Amino acid sequence: MNMKEILMVFKDLQQMVPKTEIAMSEPLSKHTFIKTGGNGDVFIKPFDVLDLQKIVKYAFSHDIPLTVLGKGTNVIIRDEGIRGIVVSLDQLTKVSVTGEIITVGSGANIIDVSRIALQHQLSGLEFACGIPGTVGGALIMNAGAYGGEISEVLTSATVLTQSGELRTFKVGEFQFGYRSSIFANENLIILEAVFSLKTADPTIIKAKMDENTFLRESKQPLEYPSCGSVFKRPPGHFAGKLIQDSGLQGTRIGGAEVSTKHAGFIVNVDNATSTDYIQLIQHVQKTVKEKFGVDLETEVKIIGDDS
Known part of the structure; x- marks a missing residue:
């Protein structure tokens, strides 16, 4: 987009989602772990799912490219930057625990969720204690380490399609493979994940997490x-x-x-x-x-x- 188009989109989004943080020509090197990457035309952090849905529908109806970023841990953004709208989901971090079920927003750090599981004496996410990305990124990649992976604990996921349609996927629909999923294959925007874990001895859970952390830090x-x-x-x-x-x-x-x-x-x-x-x-x-x-x-x- 040229500067006139960028300014128009910026103003439209300001009116549409006034509580949301929006910037023009944002240096995306500030949002990747490797500290590289050019500018994003319009960079926005939705306040909640409703705001995100408005943004997605706006981009779709105006034929504006839309790119979703998590924590930027497993991505290289070219030096020429990203055209269109770049959405960061790091505001979508709500976590709730009910019995052996953890429901979590896609922008939450998967490491933090593994620690919350430990606090509630829940086993199944020990493998994720050293994965430096978001829940959404972990689902997209079917992230795994040290003998565990997302496919073993995910029971449902709520997403937006590129047109802004809300959908929920359940076990049997994820199409998980090695570093692949339906979320990646269909370019879906993950909103929320539900993990089913198992109650276990917290000392055993912590020992496994400590072991995984040691292996990661040493290697x-x-x-x-x-x-x-x-x-x-x-x-x-x-x-x-x-x-x-x-x-x-x-x-x-x-x-x-x-x-x-x-x-x-x-x-x-x-x-x-x-x-x-x-x-x-x-x-x-x-x-x-x-x-x-x-x-x-x-x-x-x-x-x-x-x-």
Whole structure:
């Protein structure tokens, strides 16, 4: 959009959802873990689900591109930024616990939800205690770690379609696979998730969470900004091992570097740009393909204007 169009959308949304925080030409590097990315034309944080539904319907009816961000943990936004409306869901964080059921807004941190489960002596989310993303992002990716994944505990999810229609999905409809789901396949906007857990001894729950936290802190390069595991696990292989055996650890393009601590991570060591990241990803893919004949598919999502 040009500046005149951006201003028009900005004013329309101000009138439509007056309680909502809205900005023009927002630096999206402020909203990603790797601290890179260009500007979003119109950036907005809906106050509640009703406001979000209004925004989605407005974008659909005016044929304006709409992009939804969580915490920006598993995403690279190109340096050219994102055209149209960018929506952050970090206001949708309500959590409620009833017996063994946790109902939570999509913008809540999945780590926080795992800790709430511990407080209520509920087991099933221990694997998520180190996943630095939102509930919505975890559903989209069928996030998993240390032997557990979202598909094992999710019982229902409320979403918006791209046209603003409200829908609820239940067990059997999620189409979960390895790092995939119906939410990703149909580009759905997750509003709320319902997890079914099991009552257990809190000392055992905490011990498992402590173990997972130790493993994460000892193996992952948490001292630098990163977007988590860059590549999916290729069938019959481990991405990190292939990258390590290709001699790529420490390889740097601009300020982005293949981690010397864990080869499956690319870290921002010196004011990297998204272009640095993307070029390094492509270099890693090309090298691994040449050495081992294996195609590495990205787990991280690369989005934004590539014109």
